[in-house]
Every structure is written in structure tokens, then in C-alpha cells.
Amino acid sequence: MTASFNASRLALAALALLAAGSAGAAPAKPEKELPPKPSLADVLKASKPGDWRALDPDNTLYMDLPTGRMIIELAPSFAPATAANIRALVREKYFDDLFIIRSQDGFVVQWGDPDEENPKPFKAAKTVKAEFTAPIKSAGSFTRLKDGDVYAPQVGHVEGFPAARDPASGQTWLVHCPAMIGVARDTGSDTGNGSQLYVVTGHAPRHLDRNITVVGRVVQGMPLLSVQPRGTGAAGFYEKPEQRMSLKRVAMAADVPEAERSRLEVMRTDSATYQAVVEAQRNRGGPWTKVAAGRIDLCNAPIPVREQK
């Protein structure tokens, strides 16, 4: 009995009963195979130190849950005012001992203050201007994906974040891929202040793009959020206090003693190595893969993160 599976994050794990190991099975006939190609793991292994950048402690947020640490990289180049307000909220310890308040299957997990009657006060701004899009000319270097997109004229990456842009309007925006962090708001565009945030846990809800401020990405700890029990209230909100997981402590990495900091590096999405990462996913080699996709969806392009070496 043999089992094979590929351990890379996006590879299929094809653990199956092998025909050759079963009595009475016909002998396997040779199939036409795709030639082997470097896998994502191969590309990562061959990467150079310059392909990586350390997280900036002033843009890195630790959310320490009872089950472990989740790490968010903020995107101030897309949402400077919102990122600043989140830093202010974190530094006045607003989030400490608040809760995960919502888990909607196939969509988002959200956290903040569940108490609408007597909300926890805070000194940071109550309204922040909408930062749904940003001018292309003020954004960082855009590495375009050649594969096209259903929702936007152009998609690719800016400084390690999935992004879209529209040359006609001159605007660019962060895209709602899994692990992206958005700022919950009410009807008014300026009602999102960062005191309630959500992370995408399901298939990319791209209709939210340009409708909400996207402010960062979870670079470590997604499983801590994605397994949260689904809420039984409307839109996946928890109905009972005991269903809510506590946010024990939320801190900017810069405010955490050196010894307690996580040491993560993110691959530079403007590097040649990142192009190889994308290509390894776009066109996989044999023998497991029979047909290479030839294309890749923006949200299927992994953005590698590793422990600093």
C-alpha cells in the first residue's frame, strides 16, 4: 500500500488506495505524463535572501488569542488614515479582552465589541474617511499578473498585497482575497474606523472591492480564525456570550519586547523569484498533474511568508 501526497500549501493531497496494491486490480497502464517542473517548494528553497523582506514592526499587529498568535501586516500605502487609527486603537489597548463576534461560513470572521448598548469607549477617531481606493500614481510598484480577472481591468501585487487597478479611473485598490483584512462599516462610507475588523475566510468576496477599506493581510495564524465555530445569528454573528473567543491582547509589534516578537519575512512580490512562485502554481508539472491550468487567479497566487533566517 502506497500513499502519495504533496505537502505544499496549495497542492492536492491525493491520498488514495493504490490500484497496484489491491488484489485483482488490472495492472496500471502507462499514461502520457506532463514533464516534471519546479514546484512551489523547489522555488522557495532556491530563493535568495534578497527575495525577502522583514515585516516592519510599526505596520505589524499581533493578535494573541487563547489558541495562539495571529499576525497582521497593515497596508498604510493604501489606507494611511485607517492604519493610523488602528495603531491608535491598539496603543490605547482598545482591543484587549474584546472578542471574535462573528463567523459566517464561506465568508468572514469578524472581531470587536459585541456590546451595542454599552460599548467600550475609545479615544481614537470615531469616523475615518473612506479609503476604498487610492491613486495609482501614489501607490507602490505594481507587478501585474498576465492571467486576467473577472472583476477588474488589471490585477497583480503591490508590496506583498493582492491589488487591482483601473487605468481609466487612475485608481488602485486592495482585493478581497482570503486572509485580507477589511474595516467593517455601517451604511455611511466614513463609518468604518477600524474598531471592528474582519478577515476573509471563504472564496474571495470580490463584490466588496471598492466598497470598503481594506487595510492589511493576515500573514500568520489564519487557521486560528478559520476554524471558529460558525455563528447561528444573522450573518454569522454569535448569539451567546460564551460563543465568543476573547482577544487576549492585541499589540503593535514595535511595542512588544524584542524577545517576544515573531520574526517573519514576506517574499518580495516585485522579485524575479516571485514570478517563479506564480509560474509554479500556474503551470504545474507531472506526474500527478495531467493538465496544467495555464492560468492563475489572483487569489490563488500564494504570497510566501517564512521565519527569518
Next chain:
Amino acid sequence: MTASFNASRLALAALALLAAGSAGAAPAKPEKELPPKPSLADVLKASKPGDWRALDPDNTLYMDLPTGRMIIELAPSFAPATAANIRALVREKYFDDLFIIRSQDGFVVQWGDPDEENPKPFKAAKTVKAEFTAPIKSAGSFTRLKDGDVYAPQVGHVEGFPAARDPASGQTWLVHCPAMIGVARDTGSDTGNGSQLYVVTGHAPRHLDRNITVVGRVVQGMPLLSVQPRGTGAAGFYEKPEQRMSLKRVAMAADVPEAERSRLEVMRTDSATYQAVVEAQRNRGGPWTKVAAGRIDLCNAPIPVREQK
């Protein structure tokens, strides 16, 4: 303090501190708003009985987990041999008391026999021919989405399943959207026999399309699977027996006494009402939405399921 959120499955839940309720906040200024439009909930409410079809008990599989019932609709028109082998496995009670053996974050949950040394024997076929694609001419009516796709020349729905097709090759195939069921296999194309199945829980892994037999869709119970603790082994396999959840009983609906059957209906994807469902998601109205997407990704088009009336 006011909170608003939309309870429809794919709508954003925008629970946020309302500016108007906070002392010292500037009064909200009127924004330009999109006109209101029928929501998904409105369209479902206005649907007619003929827009729905009952599940066929011979193509409906119940997986009774300790936490509840998951229901799968098989797709024999795309994978007749595989669907037949799964029926045979179910009817010899192969799956009863086997396990969920894998949960890989953002990808799939998989079930079957974890024991590679002494696998549970079965009488059903050990190898089944690959049913990765099917001839367009033998498939059911295709309702095409006009929105385009990154991976395939054409996408849309066939008999309630997300599907793609390529007129050049004359082939059609089921698409790896969330909730779709695939047949784990080893390297050989015919090594998937249905004794190990997986369900997509993360962003659609479309690179698997045409590389594996897709055999159905979870029509109820996705949350039971998507919250499974992530496995710590390679590719999310569980490393310890106690991490595996038991599949208590797996049965074809046709073999379950009438009184114990679930009564579900699926919306006919070739109905005019389904076009209204898609349009409600493609172009949402105000006031929460500020920019209508104008487009929809195949895997963001919901396929409504309800209790029989």
C-alpha cells in the same frame, strides 16, 4: 447605538459603530447612493414552485456526523461510473465508522480510511476510469454566465452544478468551487475509486479542474466540515487518531426510511429566477453598496437550496 447587517448569505455584515451615535462625531453628510435593487432574499421570496426541484433520493447521500447531517448531491451526468461506485461503497456500508482524515486550511477537508497498513476491505471497484471531463453533447443544458472566467473559455451551470466548457475540445467539466466534492486519487488517472472524497473549503482551487473526477456538491452541512480542526501533518492530514471525526453513518437517501429523510429542493439553474439570483449578486443596489461589481465569478454565484414547502 445602531447596528445594521444584512443576513443574506453572501452579503457583507457591516456591524460598525455608527458615527451618528457617538458623542462629538461630525454629522453624516449625504452621500450619492446607488438606487435600491431586489436582494437575493427578495428574489428567493418571489420564486415560484417550478423554479425548484426536489433532490433525487438515488443521487443524494447523507453523511451523518456526530455533529449533524451533511447532504451531498451526486452528479452522475458528469461522472456516471464514479457515482455508481460511490453508491456501491455506501450500500456495502464502507464509509460507516470511517473518518474525516484531513483538513487543510483554505483548501479541502477529506474523508475515508486512515489505515494504510490494514485498510478496510470493500467489494466495489478498486479502479474507476477517469471522469475528469465529459462530452458537451452528452451533458445537460448549460446556462452560461456572461462574466468571463480566468481558467476556462466558458463557465456557467449545468443541472445545479458549476461547470466549464471548451467548445474547441468539445469537453465540459465540473468546477472546483467551494462545496464541490472531488475524488482523491494517486498518480494514476484511474486510481480514484470514490473511497476517499474531499470537499473544497477554501478559495476555489481551479488548477484541479480537469485533473480529477468531480462527483457532486454539498447542498447542506458545509459548516460541519469547514470548522474541522486543521491537521498538523503534511497537507493537513491528522497525525493522531483522536483528531479524526467519525463518519457515523453514510447512506443513500433512497435507503433511509421516508421519515428520516431531509426534504431539500435546489433552485433550477436553467430558470429565469436563477438569472435574477445571479443578477442580484452581480449588481447590488444601495444604500450599503457604493459601487456595484458589475461582474460575478462563477464560484460566487450561489446555488440556492431550501426545505421543501
